[in-house]
Amino acid sequence: MRIGILGQGLAGTALAWQAHWAGHSVHIFDPGSQDGASWVAAGLINPIVLKRKRLVQDAHHHMATMDRFYARVTSELKTSLFYPGPVYEVLPDGTSLRAWEDLALDTAFAPFIGPCHPLPHADLKGEALGEVLQSRRLRVPHYLAASRSFFAREHHVHSELVTTLTLGDGRVQLQGQALDVCLLAEGYPGKWTESFFGPLPFAPTRGEGLRIAWDGEPITHALHKNIFLLPDGDGRYQAGSTYAWDQLDAGASEAAREEILTKLQGWFTQAVRVENQWVGVRPTMQDRQPRWGWHPAHPHLGYLNGLGSRGALTAPALSQRLLEALETASGS
Numbered sequence: 001m002r003i004g005i006l007g008q009g010l011a012g013t014a015l016a017w018q019a020h021w022a023g024h025s026v027h028i029f030d031p032g033s034q035d036g037a038s039w040v041a042a043g044l045i046n047p048i049v050l051k052r053k054r055l056v057q058d059a060h061h062h063m064a065t066m067d068r069f070y071a072r073v074t075s076e077l078k079t080s081l082f083y084p085g086p087v088y089e090v091l092p093d094g095t096s097l098r099a100w101e102d103l104a105l106d107t108a109f110a111p112f113i114g115p116c117h118p119l120p121h122a123d124l125k126g127e128a129l130g131e132v133l134q135s136r137r138l139r140v141p142h143y144l145a146a147s148r149s150f151f152a153r154e155h156h157v158h159s160e161l162v163t164t165l166t167l168g169d170g171r172v173q174l175q176g177q178a179l180d181v182c183l184l185a186e187g188y189p190g191k192w193t194e195s196f197f198g199p200l201p202f203a204p205t206r207g208e209g210l211r212i213a214w215d216g217e218p219i220t221h222a223l224h225k226n227i228f229l230l231p232d233g234d235g236r237y238q239a240g241s242t243y244a245w246d247q248l249d250a251g252a253s254e255a256a257r258e259e260i261l262t263k264l265q266g267w268f269t270q271a272v273r274v275e276n277q278w279v280g281v282r283p284t285m286q287d288r289q290p291r292w293g294w295h296p297a298h299p300h301l302g303y304l305n306g307l308g309s310r311g312a313l314t315a316p317a318l319s320q321r322l323l324e325a326l327e328t329a330s331g332s
């Protein structure tokens, strides 16, 4: 089948790989302006929400599917998609260290709760680092760009904004191209998705982060506490991110910069230089659950949206479910 995919962020890219592996002809439509949420995502793949002592919903399934998915993409692209090493939680005191060790006794958490390590840097404040087993950090821009090149070479990439989409006779017309199936993966605000599927319960969250550097001893670990501190490998680091539910279209703010630096100074005492500040909008739903499905009246129109703050983790399994439903419906 000829499958059109509207949007090439984390959702659309995962759908494109699933369609490719299922033997379809893939047509990606995305202007390639690199301004969607995916281009600012820190790329953390971490099934633990430590603050609320809970796991991401379906964490075990998402982690296993994500692992297989990125391994297969890595072998297709013949390039490394991850930064080295796992993610570590900074445990501030003895109480949090014991709570971490207790989590290891919980059968749901146990596969993800690794050993505690001494703090690896003189400027880090706290008791220890808790290793999150199976966690990692996706090099999101590299994954998206390398995937786009692959699909431009092996399939079709249309660098344009979709302004016409019509349905009829069991076919889809996207920008005048006749296709068998159309998958909407447009993130927030989801204009086409809402026009066909009705309003989605978006509660988009704005997030800001900083690119920072310092002159002292480097850090090589990906660290998380109330914010993340992530080495980019070039002597610079990402620090963030904030959560806000208003002024979605506003640029980078002084308040967010202050918030990140204040939180960071709570557990990292080195004086840092801010080189850059970035902002994005997470396509989050009110209940924090992603949305996906096929149109009841137009069975060749599907969508995937609402990946929230976990797109790198959840896009592989959700895209697989969407494509499997198509294969089942078409009897192949």
Ligand SMILES: Cc1cc2nc3c(=O)[nH]c(=O)nc-3n(C[C@H](O)[C@H](O)[C@H](O)COP(=O)(O)OP(=O)(O)OC[C@H]3O[C@@H](n4cnc5c(N)ncnc54)[C@H](O)[C@@H]3O)c2cc1C
Pocket: 006, 007, 008, 009, 010, 011, 012, 029, 030, 031, 032, 033, 034, 035, 036, 037, 038, 039, 040, 041, 042, 043, 044, 045, 160, 161, 162, 163, 185, 186, 187, 188, 206, 207, 208, 209, 240, 241, 242, 279, 280, 281, 282, 283, 304, 305, 306, 307, 308, 309, 310, 311, 312, 313
């Ligand atoms: C500050 C911040 C930090 C984050 N950190 C992480 C993290 O550490 N780990 C993690 O997993 N997630 C993280 N996220 C969340 C992650 O970014 C999202 O889950 C993910 O990007 C959503 O992907 P998406 O493909 O649904 O949407 P998007 O990335 O927005 O992609 C949608 C694409 O569709 C295209 N498009 C839209 N309309 C059209 C049209 N009409 N025609 C053609 N193309 C169209 C857009 O150009 C865009 O490329 C973070 C997000 C933010 C904002």
